[in-house]
Amino acid sequence: MDDVIKISLADANTQWVLLGTILLGISSGVLGSIALLRKQSLIGDAVAHASLPGICVTFLLLGEKSLFPLLIGAAISGLLATFCIQAISSYSIIKEDTAIGLVLSVFFGLGIVLLTKVSQSSVGNKSGLNDFIFGQAAALVGSDVKLMAGAAALLTVITWLLFKELKVLTFDPEFAKGLGLPTKLLNFVFLTLLVSAIVVGIQAVGVILMAAMLITPAISARYWTDSLARMIVLSGVFGAISGVFGTIFSTFGTGLATGPFIVVTATFIFFISLLFAPERGLLTKWVKRLRLNKRLQHELVLRKEGKSYQ
Amino acid sequence: MNPVEVQNLTVAYQKKPVLKNVSFTVPEGKLIGIIGPNGAGKSTLIKAVLGMIPKATGEVRVYDKLYRAKERVVGYVPQRGSVDWDFPTNALDVVLMGRYGHIGWFKRPGKKDKELALNCLEKVGMQEYATRQISQLSGGQQQRVFLARALAQDAKIYFMDEPFVGVDAATERAIIELLNELKQQGKTVLVVHHDLQTVKDYFDHVILLNINVIAEGPTEDTFTLKNLHQTYGGTLAFLEKGDILVGQK
Numbered sequence: 001m002d003d004v005i006k007i008s009l010a011d012a013n014t015q016w017v018l019l020g021t022i023l024l025g026i027s028s029g030v031l032g033s034i035a036l037l038r039k040q041s042l043i044g045d046a047v048a049h050a051s052l053p054g055i056c057v058t059f060l061l062l063g064e065k066s067l068f069p070l071l072i073g074a075a076i077s078g079l080l081a082t083f084c085i086q087a088i089s090s091y092s093i094i095k096e097d098t099a100i101g102l103v104l105s106v107f108f109g110l111g112i113v114l115l116t117k118v119s120q121s122s123v124g125n126k127s128g129l130n131d132f133i134f135g136q137a138a139a140l141v142g143s144d145v146k147l148m149a150g151a152a153a154l155l156t157v158i159t160w161l162l163f164k165e166l167k168v169l170t171f172d173p174e175f176a177k178g179l180g181l182p183t184k185l186l187n188f189v190f191l192t193l194l195v196s197a198i199v200v201g202i203q204a205v206g207v208i209l210m211a212a213m214l215i216t217p218a219i220s221a222r223y224w225t226d227s228l229a230r231m232i233v234l235s236g237v238f239g240a241i242s243g244v245f246g247t248i249f250s251t252f253g254t255g256l257a258t259g260p261f262i263v264v265t266a267t268f269i270f271f272i273s274l275l276f277a278p279e280r281g282l283l284t285k286w287v288k289r290l291r292l293n294k295r296l297q298h299e300l301v302l303r304k305e306g307k308s309y310q
Numbered sequence: 311m312n313p314v315e316v317q318n319l320t321v322a323y324q325k326k327p328v329l330k331n332v333s334f335t336v337p338e339g340k341l342i343g344i345i346g347p348n349g350a351g352k353s354t355l356i357k358a359v360l361g362m363i364p365k366a367t368g369e370v371r372v373y374d375k376l377y378r379a380k381e382r383v384v385g386y387v388p389q390r391g392s393v394d395w396d397f398p399t400n401a402l403d404v405v406l407m408g409r410y411g412h413i414g415w416f417k418r419p420g421k422k423d424k425e426l427a428l429n430c431l432e433k434v435g436m437q438e439y440a441t442r443q444i445s446q447l448s449g450g451q452q453q454r455v456f457l458a459r460a461l462a463q464d465a466k467i468y469f470m471d472e473p474f475v476g477v478d479a480a481t482e483r484a485i486i487e488l489l490n491e492l493k494q495q496g497k498t499v500l501v502v503h504h505d506l507q508t509v510k511d512y513f514d515h516v517i518l519l520n521i522n523v524i525a526e527g528p529t530e531d532t533f534t535l536k537n538l539h540q541t542y543g544g545t546l547a548f549l550e551k552g553d554i555l556v557g558q559k
């Protein structure tokens with residue numbers, strides 16, 4: 001199997017695919033860490049699921065599978081979903097988490113219905129539309145990856161430029177408003193960035209598991225650092241690693257859907273972080289407690305001995 | 311010219327009015343207490359004045375001009391519980407946020423901002439904790455960091471929401487000293503306050519609030535048993551305590 005990997009890695013198309021999954025790993029890791037701290041991971045999940053009907057409708061309208069318009073369709077229905085969530089939770093007694101569940105299932109259900117319709121219809125070449133559900137990185141071609149690269153780079157640069165504003169908006173939104181920052185605009189900008197990061201990733205990871213790509217690298221990164229900047233960078237790195245290994249395992253090992261393998265890799269990184277991170281890791285904490293106990297026991301023994309001499 | 315003038319301010323959350331026709335004028339260079347029971351709308355008042363939540367009606371003037379946050383004359387200390395202290399950042403970084411309004415878009419805090427922020431931390435006795443992760447600070451220390459952040463805003467008027475809640479006695483003393491220092495520098499400081507026993511010691515001026523302004527004016531004339539009755543309603547246990555507190559004359 002080693003040989004297979006070596007041969008395939010030399011292949012130009014494979015390199016494109018790998019580059020694509022690295023980039024999507026970076027952009028979802030970066031935006032995901034802010035979304036996690038803003039407690040918007042669930043919204044991310046809803047957006048990912050809700051992009052499916054957008055993809056299907058665009059396909060039905062165009063009659064062909066061309067990535068750019070499909071992603072625009074995905075972004076529109078994703079944004080529409082966030083709009084619905086906000087409208088429902090502010091104009092009815094339904095709370096936000098319920099609204100998220102509701103919108104997610106309605107949009108995703110609609111997406112599945114449309115997908116069924118697409119496969120029954122006689123429109124164009126519909127092969128590969130199913131790949132959006134669990135992701136198929138191997139389906140990426142050079143032009144797709146260039147598009148993803150552009151989008152991922154743009155997202156990362158915008159986040160870097162707005163780092164200071166996003167930081168105060170996330171930590172203390174009221175204070176941010178008191179500073180005179182246009183918080184409504186910033187919220188919208190961030191949501192657009194998040195939706196874009198999701199849309200960039202769905203081709204390779206799929207709508208069902210995309211949220212895991214936002215959350216898992218971010219949570220893992222949080223274990224290793226107490227600085228927001230470092231957390232964001234680390235989360236991007238973890239995302240990229242997950243993208244690479246997930247793609248390698250799925251494409252060359254089995255040829256199965258990429259999404260699950262990427263997410264499994266990200267989860268593996270999470271378990272490593274959970275156990276071994278300095279300060280916060282379980283094992284580190286456990287060792288510390290063990291040492292403390294030993295010292296306490298030692299002191300107790302000393303004290304007892306001291307007493308018995310008196 | 312008064313630092314803050316509020317006229318006919320009404321604020322509602324989902325149609326339920328929380329503040330009704332609130333009007334008051336704040337004198338310059340004084341320590342002002344905003345006093346009222348839980349849910350009286352004290353936090354809401356501050357947020358509406360600072361433009362953080364929409365007003366249903368009314369007008370807020372700061373030094374005779376309609377208030378806009380960008381003018382950077384107002385500093386703010388939110389209730390400590392209003393943020394997630396597990397956020398990945400340290401004390402110095404939080405204080406630096408007070409500089410963000412001065413720094414401008416896209417730019418990063420510079421050396422001068424950092425020096426100023428460290429200076430502010432020193433003023434609240436927290437310089438040794440500059441690089442400490444904020445979740446590892448005690449309640450009193452977190453409150454001091456919030457105060458230092460407001461100092462870093464370098465404002466003329468300060469609004470502070472319950473800065474004394476959940477802090478140790480040493481921090482309370484440090485804070486009140488700092489407030490008096492700000493007053494000496496000619497700044498105007500409005501403080502939402504809970505503990506009726508210290509009102510007379512701390513504040514020159516009080517605003518008694520419960521949905522409406524019940525009374526406002528110099529503490530001497532305004533912080534009376536009759537006015538407290540009206541502000542707090544008929545809470546008996548409290549009134550007995552109030553007799554002891556206010557009825558010295």
Ligand SMILES: Nc1ncnc2c1ncn2[C@@H]1O[C@H](COP(=O)(O)OP(=O)(O)O)[C@@H](O)[C@H]1O
Nearest residue numbers: 323324328346347348349350351352353354355
């Ligand atoms: N975001 C909100 N949505 C709905 N109601 C709110 C909100 N914030 C505060 N309230 C209500 O407004 C009233 C005043 O709240 P607040 O200004 O926090 O009072 P205080 O600070 O005096 O304790 C309370 O009844 C509270 O339940």
Ligand SMILES: [Mg+2]
Nearest residue numbers: 352353354389
């Ligand atoms: Mg309050």
